[in-house]
Amino acid sequence: xxxxxxxxGTLDMMVLKTLAAGPKxxxxxxxxxxxxxxSVLQVEEGSLYPALQRLLVKGWVRxxxxxxxxxxxxxxxxxxxxxxxxxxxxxxxxxxxxxxIRQVLQSA
Amino acid sequence: xxxxxxxxGTLDMMVLKTLAAGPKxxxxxxxxxxxxxxSVLQVEEGSLYPALQRLLVKGWVRxxxxxxxxxxxxxxxxxxxxxxxxxxxxxxxxxxxxxxIRQVLQSA
DNA sequence: TCACTCCCATAGACTGTCTATGGATGAAGG
DNA sequence: CCTTCATCCATAGACAGTCTATGGGAGTGA
Numbered sequence: 001x002x003x004x005x006x007x008x009g010t011l012d013m014m015v016l017k018t019l020a021a022g023p024k025x026x027x028x029x030x031x032x033x034x035x036x037x038x039s040v041l042q043v044e045e046g047s048l049y050p051a052l053q054r055l056l057v058k059g060w061v062r063x064x065x066x067x068x069x070x071x072x073x074x075x076x077x078x079x080x081x082x083x084x085x086x087x088x089x090x091x092x093x094x095x096x097x098x099x100x101i102r103q104v105l106q107s108a
Numbered sequence: 109x110x111x112x113x114x115x116x117g118t119l120d121m122m123v124l125k126t127l128a129a130g131p132k133x134x135x136x137x138x139x140x141x142x143x144x145x146x147s148v149l150q151v152e153e154g155s156l157y158p159a160l161q162r163l164l165v166k167g168w169v170r171x172x173x174x175x176x177x178x179x180x181x182x183x184x185x186x187x188x189x190x191x192x193x194x195x196x197x198x199x200x201x202x203x204x205x206x207x208x209i210r211q212v213l214q215s216a
Numbered sequence: 217t218c219a220c221t222c223c224c225a226t227a228g229a230c231t232g233t234c235t236a237t238g239g240a241t242g243a244a245g246g
Numbered sequence: 247c248c249t250t251c252a253t254c255c256a257t258a259g260a261c262a263g264t265c266t267a268t269g270g271g272a273g274t275g276a
Contacts, residue, residue, distance in 0.1 A: 005233085005234085006232090006233070006234095007115065007116060007117065007205050007209070007233095008115060008116025008117060008231085008232060008233070008262095008263080008264085009115065009116060009231090009232075010209055011232080011233080012232095013213075014209065014212045014213070017212055017213055017215070018212070018215075021215075021216070025254070025255090026254070026255070026256090027253060027254050027255085028254095033212055036211055036212050036215045037208040037209070037211050037212055038208065038211065040204065040205075040207075040208035041208050041209070041212070044233080044234060044235080045254090045255080045256080046233080046234060046235065046236080046237095046256090046257085046258095047232075047233055047234065049255075049256055049257080050232075050233085050256090050257085051232085051233095053256090054232090068253075068254075070242070070243085070252090070253065070254095071241095071242065071243095072240090072241060072242060072253060072254060073240080073241075073254075073255080074253090074254060074255085075254085075255070091213060094209075094213075096148065097115055097148075098206060099148075100145040100146065100148035100149050101115070101118055101122065101145070101149070101202075103144055103145050103146065104122045104125055104126070104141055104144050104145055104149070105121075105122070105125055105199060105202075107125070107126075107129075107144045108129070113264085113265085114263090114264070114265095115264095116231095116232080116233085116262085116263060116264070117262090117263075119263080119264080120263095133223070133224090134223070134224070134225090135222065135223050135224085136223095152264080152265060152266080153223090153224080153225080154225090154226085154227095154264080154265060154266065154267080154268095155263075155264055155265065157224075157225055157226080158225090158226085158263075158264085159263085159264095161225090162263090176222075176223075178221090178222065178223095178273075178274090179272095179273065179274095180221095180222055180223060180271095180272060180273060181223075181224080181271080181272070182222085182223060182224085183223085183224070
């Protein structure tokens, strides 16, 4: 087996959700997800930045450069209106999929 | 978006679960999952048979040929002891992952 | 005989994750 | 100063698991 920390297809959703609380830079997003999940989810940079690129291309987030809290250069990402809608859609589909899988798992 | 019917990595688990109730052939497994999930999950043959191959290689299922209920040739798959253990592990990891994601989704 | 469903299986495309790598920059301690 | 460490960005390539598309054999009913 593979130690897939982040289940396929859920990263974009979690990134969007994390940004829903306000703009953040990549590093901050990763930290936040790690922390909020009780250190269960570890977002690798090699997963995160491609994800952010996808979200940018699709117009679900916007980015701009600015100084970080520690006075380093940082790229702040923020949710767009389209991103907010997309988040809702993905949350719904996620719940629907989970419910379906649970039904399979609970079929005695 | 992509219409990913089956979330990554969950197919093996659902197949194992479906076989936990007794031996079935491939076609029957797909039907059962489709039915039990309330027609939400659609297992494509191009996903199912590679999955069954994986499970065979790993020793989690065993297979033997025999006539189907409709008198056609069919390959019956059944869970091994190792497969039963694996199913438990995957169910646990699944719940753990879902719980972590939910925490992210519920972080206001 | 023809169409249809059942049942098997593989090849190749595609997507999204991971590992590995590379770099810049500020803070802290020697 | 200078070294080390944490922060912060990003890409390339490997890899795994899903899907689409394809092909075929075999029993059933019209």
